[in-house]
Amino acid sequence: MRAEDRCPAQWIEVEAAALSHNLELFRERLSSGTDLLAVVKANAYGHGLAQIAPHAAAVADWLGVHSASEARQLRGLGIGGPVLVMGLVPPADLHDLDSDTHLLASSADALEWIGEYRTRTGVSLPVHLKADVGTKRQGVDASQIPALCRQAARLGVEIVGVATHFANIEDTIEHDFARLQLDRFCSLLPVVSSELGGLPPFIHASCSAATLLFRETDFTLARVGISMYGHWPSRETRLSWILEHDGGGLQLRPVLTWKAIVGQLQAVERDASVGYGRTWTANRQSQLAVIPVGYADGYSRALGNRSRVLIHGRSAPVVGRVCMNILMADVTDIPEVSIGDEVVLIGRQGDDQVSVEELAAFTDTINYEFLARLSPAIPRTVV
Numbered sequence: 001m002r003a004e005d006r007c008p009a010q011w012i013e014v015e016a017a018a019l020s021h022n023l024e025l026f027r028e029r030l031s032s033g034t035d036l037l038a039v040v041k042a043n044a045y046g047h048g049l050a051q052i053a054p055h056a057a058a059v060a061d062w063l064g065v066h067s068a069s070e071a072r073q074l075r076g077l078g079i080g081g082p083v084l085v086m087g088l089v090p091p092a093d094l095h096d097l098d099s100d101t102h103l104l105a106s107s108a109d110a111l112e113w114i115g116e117y118r119t120r121t122g123v124s125l126p127v128h129l130k131a132d133v134g135t136k137r138q139g140v141d142a143s144q145i146p147a148l149c150r151q152a153a154r155l156g157v158e159i160v161g162v163a164t165h166f167a168n169i170e171d172t173i174e175h176d177f178a179r180l181q182l183d184r185f186c187s188l189l190p191v192v193s194s195e196l197g198g199l200p201p202f203i204h205a206s207c208s209a210a211t212l213l214f215r216e217t218d219f220t221l222a223r224v225g226i227s228m229y230g231h232w233p234s235r236e237t238r239l240s241w242i243l244e245h246d247g248g249g250l251q252l253r254p255v256l257t258w259k260a261i262v263g264q265l266q267a268v269e270r271d272a273s274v275g276y277g278r279t280w281t282a283n284r285q286s287q288l289a290v291i292p293v294g295y296a297d298g299y300s301r302a303l304g305n306r307s308r309v310l311i312h313g314r315s316a317p318v319v320g321r322v323c324m325n326i327l328m329a330d331v332t333d334i335p336e337v338s339i340g341d342e343v344v345l346i347g348r349q350g351d352d353q354v355s356v357e358e359l360a361a362f363t364d365t366i367n368y369e370f371l372a373r374l375s376p377a378i379p380r381t382v383v
């Protein structure tokens with residue numbers, strides 16, 4: 001695709017084939033009794049909900065979102081099938097949800113609200129109880145689960161699942177705490193079973209790292225987020241995988257490429273400073289490409305004087321401060337650059353590649369955050 005053929009100054013391309021490839025890798029790993037849930041919260045990890053969801057739904061059995069409004073957005077996109085809302089749904093947000101929209105409930109209050117929704121609308125939203133087994137985030141202490149089961153029965157709220165979430169699988173290659181959490185979750189299951197007169201159909205605990213490293217966390221539903229977009233949850237997860245699989249690879253393919261065009265060329269004489277705060281000074285006669293992307297788009301200000309972009313398949317260092325909507329790259333060594341040329345901020349161009357992980361490391365964060373902060377205003381296209 002030639003940059004000149006596109007109207008926008010910047011855009012994101014998502015590769016449908018890479019997404020399907022990654023999802024199929026997980027699908028193949030799961031046993032036949034385990035459903036695959038594709039997590040598309042946070043605008044599909046910054047990839048674009050509208051672009052990702054139809055392709056994800058073609059492979060995965062479920063889609064997972066954070067909020068009720070994201071669930072409504074999916075329906076607005078014409079996507080049917082089960083959706084799991086994993087975050088808080090306050091009473092004011094309980095509207096226009098269908099009975100294939102499942103909620104994760106973490107409190108007695110949440111069950112009350114869901115019961116009221118049923119009374120008000122006649123729609124029974126299936127509920128998965130979220131047990132906390134040591135993450136101390138969302139979820140009720142496992143000891144309160146029996147009380148919630150009884151409350152649900154009184155309210156006529158249908159419990160179809162029980163779930164939990166791990167604290168630190170991604171953060172370490174020592175998985176003692178994850179195993180302890182798994183043990184706690186497993187010992188809760190017979191309790192739930194005796195309360196409900198049998199185990200509910202959907203038992204789930206996993207995320208990408210858990211599904212990659214601990215097959216015993218799959219139960220009947222695996223919740224896969226970051227890795228469906230082609231990224232390892234962390235270096236530690238990758239290292240654990242390599243140790244376990246004797247160096248064997250798992251070929252995740254990054255789905256997202258972030259592109260822009262060169263908006264202007266700026267000649268800079270030797271010893272002249274560049275940009276706000278004058279944080280970079282040319283030590284030779286230089287040529288800069290002015291690129292219409294900045295921190296408002298998700299290109300963190302912390303990347304100034306640190307990162308690089310690709311132009312003509314070569315690295316151009318980002319020089320000076322990253323502005324709200326503009327950044328500058330030193331293209332002195334790429335003399336063929338002209339206005340309108342395609343710039344790659346994240347992804348591959350020619351033989352080189354800038355990874356999200358590289359940018360996340362410069363900004364002292366993780367690939368998840370960098371992706372999730374890509375502005376929803378950037379146009380997205382499926383290739």
Ligand SMILES: *Cc1c(COP(=O)(O)O)cnc(C)c1O
Pocket residue numbers: 039041086165206207208209223224225226227233
């Ligand atoms: C975001 C999320 C996931 C997915 O985690 P990844 O590490 O991106 O795979 C799974 N479960 C819950 C509850 C989540 O909030």
